[in-house]
Amino acid sequence: MxxxxxxxxxxxxxxxxxxxxxxxxxxxxxxxxxxxxxxxxxxxxxxxxxxxxxxxxxxxxxxxxxxxxxxxxxxxxxxxxxxxxxxxxxxxxxxxAVGEGELDLHVFERRVRDARRAAAEGLPHDAAALYTHALSLWRGTPFPEVNSALVRSCAERLASRRLGVLEERIACELGLGRHKMLVEELEALVEEYPIREPLQAMLMTALNGSGRRAEALEIYRQARNRLVEELGIEPGEELRALHQTILRDDGPSPAVVPRTA
Known part of the structure; x- marks a missing residue:
């Protein structure tokens, strides 16, 4: 039994x-x-x-x-x-002690590994589905009910990992040409994380790929102003290169590849 x-x-x-x-x-x-x-x-x-x-x-x-x-x-x-x-x-x-598949964090990590493996093997549709499946395990911020500085610090690191995986999923879907369907999601993410450059780049890519070149360029202008005013820095090389590509209007935007944890 x-x-x-x-x-x-x-x-x-x-x-x-x-x-x-x-x-x-x-x-x-x-x-x-x-x-x-x-x-x-x-x-x-x-x-x-x-x-x-x-x-x-x-x-x-x-x-x-x-x-x-x-x-x-x-x-x-x-x-x-x-x-x-x-x-x-x-x-x-x-x-x-937890068994195989009992802890949602372990299941999340395994699905992310599977998604990355599928992407590396040239199976982007499988990768996108696996990323989506992994992210569906999240129900909110980890441990909102626990009043412990150590646990809160760990929860913040977990939330940062989730955001990185979300960026990987979006990059995978951009590679599949799903630009229009990603614009609204990316706009909300950029509003939530206004100085996170990978998200700015993905939104620019999605807008440009949806035929909304002027709006993509406006996103860069806003991002640059925010980085200069709030952090005193210029956009990174990748974001600047994407901006130049869109300015020249010389073909598809380069792929955005977020760093994996």
């Missing part, structure tokens, strides 16, 4: 569930504890790092003993939904 189907979701609000129920994440300390453990799932996390996650820099003198109590309570709650062995003691601290 197979065990319960288990899901650990951290690409948004943290959720831990099985066929026997969903974990009640009411305690702020246990939320921080489990978040820190799931960020390093299947790898041991030191007691010192867990104390930092739970108490930031204000850990009390009794933090170690309180952490052990917190772990015991978390184990009890996990056992109540059919996961008695999920939280294991493993030097130098503790480890959250």
């Amino acid at each position: 197979s065990g319960p189907v288990t899901t650990y979701r951290i690409l948004g609000l943290m959720e831990i569930g099985t066929a026997e129920g969903t974990l009640n994440l009411a305690s702020s300390r246990r939320k921080a504890l489990l978040a820190a453990l799931l960020l390093e799932a299947n790898r041991p996390v030191s007691v010192d790092r867990l104390m930092e996650a739970v108490w930031d820099v204000k850990a009390p003198a009794t933090a170690r003993s309180q952490l052990h109590i917190c772990v015991s309570q978390a184990r009890k709650e996990l056992a109540e939904i059919g996961l008695p062995d999920a939280l294991a003691t493993k030097a130098p601290g503790y480890l959250m």
Whole structure:
């Protein structure tokens, strides 16, 4: 007889569930504890790092003993939904054991690897579909309910990785000639990230490829003004080269290839 189907979701609000129920994440300390453990799932996390996650820099003198109590309570709650062995003691601290395909972050990373492999093998339609599938796992900002500086810092890095993968997906779709269908999405992204040059370049490419050359050139003007005024720098070489290509109107815009993490 197979065990319960288990899901650990951290690409948004943290959720831990099985066929026997969903974990009640009411305690702020246990939320921080489990978040820190799931960020390093299947790898041991030191007691010192867990104390930092739970108490930031204000850990009390009794933090170690309180952490052990917190772990015991978390184990009890996990056992109540059919996961008695999920939280294991493993030097130098503790480890959250998750199975294949149970943690959404692991599934996301695997799908991104598959997408990059498909792109490298000259299968752009497959790559675009895999990127889309990977990004569909995201439900919002990771751990918005966890009040821990360490966890928030990790969440910001995860969000940055998501944005990079989103840029890879859009670049793949631009390569497939889907310029018109990408304009609205890119306009919203540029508004959200106004000094991120890869997005500016992609929007220029999408507009130019949609027959909207003047608007593409206007995006460059706005981007340059913003970079100069806010950061005191000129646009990078790739954005300038794209601008010159569109100015000359001498063929398709060069491919935009974002850097992979």
